[in-house]
Amino acid sequence: MMRRWARFVAGSYPPLPSVLFALAWAFGVTGLFAAVQPHSPPWRPGLGTADAALTLTVTLLMMRAVDDIRDLDYDRRHSPRRPLASGAVSIRDVLTLCAVGSVVVLALNVGNPVALVAIGGQLAYCALVLAAHHWWRWPSGDKLLLNLAVGFPAQLLLHLYLYARYLNTTSLNPGRHGVLAVVIVVLASVHLELAKKITRRREPGERSYVDVFGLSGTIGIALVAPLLSTVLLVTGARSTPALVPLAVLPLVLPALAGWRFWRKRTSRWSPVAPALYLLLTFTGYFALSLSY
Structure with missing residues (x-):
């Protein structure tokens, strides 16, 4: 066993x-x-x-x-x-x-x-x-x-x-700030869920949100969700301006993956970038909490 x-x-x-x-x-x-x-x-x-x-x-x-x-x-x-x-x-x-x-x-x-x-x-x-x-x-x-x-x-x-x-x-x-935190992390997680299945050419029978939202719609949701998450974090966290980069830095990964997908016409979104984005986002949350 x-x-x-x-x-x-x-x-x-x-x-x-x-x-x-x-x-x-x-x-x-x-x-x-x-x-x-x-x-x-x-x-x-x-x-x-x-x-x-x-x-x-x-x-x-x-x-x-x-x-x-x-x-x-x-x-x-x-x-x-x-x-x-x-x-x-x-x-x-x-x-x-x-x-x-x-x-x-x-x-x-x-x-x-x-x-x-x-x-x-x-x-x-x-x-x-x-x-x-x-x-x-x-x-x-x-x-x-x-x-x-x-x-x-x-x-x-x-x-x-x-x-x-x-x-x-x-x-x-418990209070409304707990709700805010959950909304922030859920929006960040949306990027991982959608982006890892973005493809221009599906294999027969393959499941992808492109079938539901279309290619542009799926990419749009996958990029807007982490942006909204970051905006809520920056405006809702009790941090100084010097700490804002900790919240914003993870957005580099979706932006680079999106640029590569469109400019280089790759068939699939980078399979690694969405997971790395969420990992870096979680790390940023932890670093922010240690700054107080």
């Missing part, structure tokens, strides 16, 4: 970039809550943040497993080397991994009741999505906007989980 789990992790959740992304998400988004919260006590990462980072690392692995199960038929056609699609692991192996991971995640948060409820709700929601797929094959993977809407609560609950952790650390009450 352990060997099959290792095959799944290696093929679907490469440890180094996956753990790095989970760490950046946990530390960065928690830092974002601190950056937009006026008159809050200084926030610094501690053991609670480390627990949150480990929680996200395991939870994102389970979300990857759920997505691979739901996309199995699609991957057999377009990504046949993925562990599930190739038969290197079975659905039972992956479900067992999720069960063990759920126990680990709940145990990590047992000392924080509010955070436990948030992460427990996230796990329950993912299980519900998987059950809907198993029993009714709903929603169809070809309905991208519907899938995006169905997947959104799972990510939103992770942000709320980090917010619960932050409030517990600082002894603050």
